[in-house]
Amino acid sequence: MTSAMIGRRQLMLGSASLCGLLLAGCATTNGPVAVASTTPVVPPDVLAMYAARPEEQFPVPAVQLNFLEPRFYRQEMADPTGELPGTVVVETANRYLYLVRENGRALRYGVGIGRDGFAWAGRARIAYKRAWPKWTPPAEMIERQPELEQYRYGMPPGTDNPLGARALYIFQNGRDTLYRLHGNGDVHSIGKAVSSGCVRLLHQDVIDLYERVPDGSPILVV
Numbered sequence: 301m302t303s304a305m306i307g308r309r310q311l312m313l314g315s316a317s318l319c320g321l322l323l324a325g326c327a328t329t330n331g332p333v334a335v336a337s338t339t340p341v342v343p344p345d346v347l348a349m350y351a352a353r354p355e356e357q358f359p360v361p362a363v364q365l366n367f368l369e370p371r372f373y374r375q376e377m378a379d380p381t382g383e384l385p386g387t388v389v390v391e392t393a394n395r396y397l398y399l400v401r402e403n404g405r406a407l408r409y410g411v412g413i414g415r416d417g418f419a420w421a422g423r424a425r426i427a428y429k430r431a432w433p434k435w436t437p438p439a440e441m442i443e444r445q446p447e448l449e450q451y452r453y454g455m456p457p458g459t460d461n462p463l464g465a466r467a468l469y470i471f472q473n474g475r476d477t478l479y480r481l482h483g484n485g486d487v488h489s490i491g492k493a494v495s496s497g498c499v500r501l502l503h504q505d506v507i508d509l510y511e512r513v514p515d516g517s518p519i520l521v522v
Contacts, residue, residue, distance in 0.1 A: 346373050350504050353465075357432050358458050360465060360485075360503045367487045372410025374505055379406035381520075388426065388481070388509075388519040390499050392419065395491045397481070397499065399512060407512070409505045412489040414497035420470075420479045421521045427471035428515050432457035438478055441496060459485055465503040466510040470519060481519075482506060 342365050350363035372395070379400050381389045389398040392413045399407040413419060434454040442448045455461055464483020471477060484490075484500035499521070501509065 349374055349508075350502070353504065353507070356465060356507075358465070360459065360507075363502055363504060364487050368410070368502075369491060372490050374407065374409050374508065376401075376405055376407055379404050381406065383520060384518070386513075386517055388513060388517060390481075390519070390521040392421070392522065397501065397509075399509060409501055409509065410490045412484065412492050412494055412500040414479075414495050414499075415493050418495070418497040419493075420477060420497050422472060423518065423520050424470050424472035424477060426468045426481070426513060426515065426517045426519055427476075429466065429468040429510055429513070431466055431510070433461075433463045433467045433482075435461050435463045459503075464500075464506065466506040468506075468510065468513065481509065 346365065350365055350368075352362040353360035379398065381387070381391075381398055381400055383389055383398075383400045385400050385402050387400045389400065390396075390411065390413070391398065395411055395413060397409045397411045399409075401407065434457055435451065436454045437445075437448045437451055442452060457463075459465075462482070463480060464485065466483050468481040469476065470479045470481070478497075480498045482498055482500055483503040483506040485503055487502065489495070489500060490502060
């Protein structure tokens with residue numbers, strides 16, 4: 301091998317090594333490599349809103365917020381509905397419930413809604429409300445799900461009761477629609493269409509709504 305060939309080979313190897321170092325330099329930093337966190341940072345006020353409620357008749361555990369989309373956190377905002385203050389508006393498409401307040405403001409809650417074929421919509425009234433209610437499945441539901449026969453005359457209240465910590469009963473033209481706004485401990489259901497027509501909120505949210513909405517309040521489900 302001639303000296304000229306050796307020189308060219310050394311030049312090529314040297315260039316390759318230099319390129320490797322330059323490429324490696326593009327991927328390095330002057331400090332530790334940052335790793336993106338997969339755990340969302342939850343603001344302290346949100347943690348407080350969804351903390352455990354041990355003072356309840358049936359203690360309510362804290363919400364597992366890592367399973368709840370931040371857009372479903374309870375929050376105050378400009379009212380997008382145009383309805384009168386005191387009106388409850390359920391926007392099924394986006395899975396939101398609004399409580400219209402004064403001065404163009406509203407409280408927004410994340411909800412789960414009824415499955416296709418069981419959803420209800422329209423204008424009505426919240427005739428009355430109950431804390432830790434008994435749940436009585438409609439006869440039609442018992443026909444579809446015979447295992448519910450044991451609850452024909454009511455299921456005792458508790459965190460496993462389908463109505464949860466609170467229920468607000470929707471009447472239209474003086475008649476019970478059989479649809480409710482009610483509590484729910486399954487965080488995965490918020491934002492989904494999973495119930496048999498009722499609008500479900502997290503226990504902490506339905507307790508908050510219950511305290512703000514008097515009997516007779518108007519409700520619009522769209």
